[in-house]
Amino acid sequence: xxxxxxxxxxxxxxxxxxxxxxxxxxxxxxxxxxxxxxxxxxxxxxxxxxxxxxxxxxxxxxxxxxxxxxxxxxxxxxxxxxxxxxxxxxxxxxxxxxxxxxxxxxxxxxxxxxxxxxxxxxxxxxxxxxxxxxxxxxxxxxxxxxxxxxxxxxxxxxxxxxxxxxxxxxxxxxxxxxxxxxxxxxxxxxxxxxxxxxxxxxxxxxxxxxxxxxxxxxx
Numbered sequence: 001x002x003x004x005x006x007x008x009x010x011x012x013x014x015x016x017x018x019x020x021x022x023x024x025x026x027x028x029x030x031x032x033x034x035x036x037x038x039x040x041x042x043x044x045x046x047x048x049x050x051x052x053x054x055x056x057x058x059x060x061x062x063x064x065x066x067x068x069x070x071x072x073x074x075x076x077x078x079x080x081x082x083x084x085x086x087x088x089x090x091x092x093x094x095x096x097x098x099x100x101x102x103x104x105x106x107x108x109x110x111x112x113x114x115x116x117x118x119x120x121x122x123x124x125x126x127x128x129x130x131x132x133x134x135x136x137x138x139x140x141x142x143x144x145x146x147x148x149x150x151x152x153x154x155x156x157x158x159x160x161x162x163x164x165x166x167x168x169x170x171x172x173x174x175x176x177x178x179x180x181x182x183x184x185x186x187x188x189x190x191x192x193x194x195x196x197x198x199x200x201x202x203x204x205x206x207x208x209x210x211x212x213x214x215x216x217x218x219x
Contacts, residue, residue: 010192017199077130084137158201
């Protein structure tokens with residue numbers, strides 16, 4: 001099996017995992033619709049599915065799709081910033097999230113106003129600004145969980161593992177465009193494998209926190 005074949009296998013595997021996760025979280029919607037963390041996770045999964053289907057369509061029609069990464073990174077940053085803001089109980093930690101949120105959005109707004117064409121390329125500054133804070137929040141939540149029983153540890157692990165690894169790959173984004181197709185495919189295959197693990201951890205979170213089995217165990 002060639003690298004291209006493996007890329008295709010993991011491409012459709014991730015799409016399958018996205019559909020499974022949407023179905024699972026939709027199944028629990030009536031029970032957890034008033035839980036903010038659940039709603040944020042559910043919205044994020046739907047956003048991922050829409051983005052993946054759009055990218056698939058644009059790729060097969062040979063339409064440029066780099067600009068979508070900017071939408072995705074910004075919405076991911078917004079959703080997970082709010083996610084951790086709801087998880088953190090310490091006032092200093094909450095203030096840290098709020099401050100970083102304002103700073104990141106302000107910097108990106110100024111950058112796109114001054115250099116609007118950067119919206120159509122991999123924006124390395126945006127990758128760093130939208131990913132590094134989330135990695136930091138995940139580490140803080142992991143530290144908080146050592147003292148008390150932590151919530152959403154599978155989601156937290158997914159964010160820490162995937163963003164730490166994928167951020168490096170996104171940093172190579174512009175460089176990858178100059179590589180041979182084979183070398184580029186090797187690197188993107190690693191990203192797709194990491195993304196599959198990321199989605200599997202979301203599935204495990206549903207089973208651990210939102211499944212009907214969990215409800216019965218708590219009752």
